[in-house]
Amino acid sequence: MTTGPHHPGDTPQAAAEDLPREGEDLGALLTRELDTVGRTQKDLAAAAGITYSTLNHWIKGTRGTSRVDPEDFRRLAKALRNWGSQIRAGDVFRAAGRQVPGPSSAEREQRLLSIYRALPVGSQRALIQHAELLARSG
Known part of the structure; x- marks a missing residue:
């Protein structure tokens, strides 16, 4: 979703509700996005190929994410995007307090x-x- 007129050379801006909120942790981000797309934690866990228990611990903040495989975060974002979310993998990394890995080749x-x-x-x-x-x- 975008707002405002677009002119040649302008970068499209996401609507305010689509932007990650400053200081939002992983649990809050995923909960908000799940509400937005009308899906459950179980749906997201299955689509991302992680266990429901693990995802639930991340959302509750009862399990840290410092050792989480970066591909898990990418799969979370991809699953949410497949359901219409505007989330990017970098949003998930930042919400988890992790640096966004550079692209690979x-x-x-x-x-x-x-x-x-x-x-x-x-x-x-x-x-x-x-x-x-x-x-x-x-």
């Missing part, structure tokens, strides 16, 4: 894998530890 992934495979075991372990630290610090 098969070429970069293959290059990293080639480098990894060329390293001795000790260096492979060190690379994994370093990558994990980078992922946590964002």
Whole structure:
């Protein structure tokens, strides 16, 4: 949904109700979006390929999201978009207090894998530890 007239070169603006609310946590964001699209937590869990229990814990804030696979957040956003929501994966990451991962490419992934495979075991372990630290610090 957009508001206001559009002129060449203008960036379409989302309606105020479509924008993530400042400081909104993951539970509030997902609850609002589920209400907007008329679906349940069970619907979302099934569509995103996660358990209802896990999703319910995230929404209630009784389980942290610092170690959640980024693909889970992407699947949540995709499921909601499939039902008509305007949510983006970045909105879900921000609401969860996580940095939005950069885009990936098969070429970069293959290059990293080639480098990894060329390293001795000790260096492979060190690379994994370093990558994990980078992922946590964002």
